[in-house]
Amino acid sequence: MIRTQEKILIKRCLKHDRLAQKALYDEYSAAMFSTAYRLTKDFDLSHDVLQDAFIKVFQSLKSYRGDGALGGWIKTIVVRTALRNIRGLHMHLELSDELVDSGIRFDENLTGELLEQLILELPDRCRVIFDLIEVEGYKHHEVAEMLGVSVGTTKSQLHYAKKILKGKLVNKGYERRKKG
Incomplete structure (x- = not known):
């Protein structure tokens, strides 16, 4: 209200x-x-x-x-x-392999500034979809409608963005190591 x-x-x-x-x-x-x-x-x-x-x-x-x-x-x-x-972005991406969510846990020293920087480094098409869904809170069907793409495309692009972010964070040493 x-x-x-x-x-x-x-x-x-x-x-x-x-x-x-x-x-x-x-x-x-x-x-x-x-x-x-x-x-x-x-x-x-x-x-x-x-x-x-x-x-x-x-x-x-x-x-x-x-x-x-x-x-x-x-x-x-x-x-x-x-x-x-930014309509010139190509919102489609061919993915040849299955993307699997590995459930990595990250170090508590990870800062918001670093995460924001890494998000800005994502390829444009998946960065836009990641931001709209994960940051702004839009649903896949809403983003698909806004961008004129399929829901499958938004899901694959979001998954691809998460995979890239996880890879960058692991490479920077932010993956939490299992003890024992």
Whole structure:
């Protein structure tokens, strides 16, 4: 349900109140930039995505029904805008062997910064799918629809991304060794 403060802010934005629009932008821009950057992996493009997305937010605000969180609604616009900007990615990958989840456990010294860096090093097509599903929380069928691919493709790309990440972490010595 939409909070009273957000209702007031939305009403003011709908009346083209620039201070309200700035307040809405200030409230959500940092998180939305982070989302755009994880998807595009390009600082300048992320700024362009953010600007385009917020233009769409203000143009479409009258269609926001308040069924879900305002931040979630804005994030959907940011994600779709980012995806339109990176459409040149080839979202298909031929996998010749079966990918098996080995259930590796990792050292507790693993930092979020290192993990984020390794995610950014993933090939574009699987990084985007990994981010949308594992970080942003979208379902496979939602990502498949957004990208115009099959659910099987999103599953194989996610699995491939996880395999690459595990390999990189093991190579860096972050696999927890079994004792005994």
